[in-house]
Amino acid sequence: MLSTRIARTAHVAAMAAALAGAFAATALADDSNGNKGGGNGRPDGVRGRQALIKVSGEGRATAAPDMAIVQLSVVKDAKTAREALDANNKAMAEVLAALKQGGIAERDLQTSGFSINPQYHYPQNNDGSNRPPELIGYQVVNGVTVRVRELSELGEVLDKSVTLGVNQGGGIEFTRDKPDDVITEARKAAVADAIVKAKVLAEAAGVSLGRLIEISEQASRPEPVPMVRSMAKESAADAVPIATGENTYNVTVNVTFAIDQ
The missing domain is CATH 1.20.5 (Single alpha-helices involved in coiled-coils or other helix-helix interfaces)
Known part of the structure; x- marks a missing residue:
């Protein structure tokens, strides 16, 4: 035991x-x-947290546009919707036919809006009160977006369109059909700008710039040169003068570097 x-x-x-x-x-x-x-x-x-430098770089590149996007509309008024539609169809058909005959391809013509709107008159009584609205007719609007790839012909396209019945629109956006090369140039400039900023910060802090940790691009859009012109038949005696200017493309990148201490 x-x-x-x-x-x-x-x-x-x-x-x-x-x-x-x-x-x-x-x-x-x-x-x-x-x-x-x-x-x-x-x-x-x-x-064990690593010391980092984070900066943003901006790059910009400009180039002359090689294409214009034009918004054109035909507006017709009549006593009945049928009459307004028939008049509008006739005018728009003539506009489209003339544009195609002038060299605009089918792929560059696109209907961008269509509406039929009743038109009312709002009478008042002698004492200023409102009476029920009176239907006086209808308005039909048919819009088309036109891509003009030969900018030298843009003035003539506008002039001919107004002559044939276009009486509303005139919004023009100048752009490039293939802006990849210009955007690449802006990207390179943005990265170079970020590197310069990072080196300045590292020098000011008394440290050495280390390896690249991360780089990303912010979503960006080009800054097109817009032109808005009010058009009327009586002002279209000569081809419309056009100034195309330049387009600016902006790119922003975010870059992270390590710090060598």
Whole structure:
């Protein structure tokens, strides 16, 4: 009995010693890792955070447009919707036929709006109160978007369209059919601008600029040169004068560099 009790006591003592040794080894390893690099007991995620420089770069490139997008509409009024529609159809058919005959391809003509609107007169009584509105007719509007790829012919296209019945519109957007080369130039300028900014910040902070960590581009759109002109038949005696100007394409990039300390 006594010998069994002594054996159990010795076994428990051995297990306790083994556990104590394991805990001591773990604590020693943790302490060693915590002191690596002069640690001060902060969590690894905080202690190991890399110093970074984040900047934005902007690039801009300009180019002359090579295409114009024109919004044209035919507006016709009549006593009945049928009469207004018939008159509008006749005028728009003549406009489209003339545009095609003038070299505008089918793919560059697209109907962009169509509406039939009742027209009302709002009479008043002698005392200033309103009487029920009176239907006096209908208005039909048919709009077409035209892509003019030969800018030298744009003035003639506008003049001919007005002569044939276009009496509303005139919104013009000058653009480039394929702006990829210009946008690439703006991208390169944006990255170069970001690098210059990062170097200036690093020098001011007394550190060295490290490797490139991340680069991304913000969504951007070109700045087209818009032109809005009110058109009427009596003002279309000569070809409409056109000034195309230039388009500006802007690109913004976000760049992150590491800091070498």
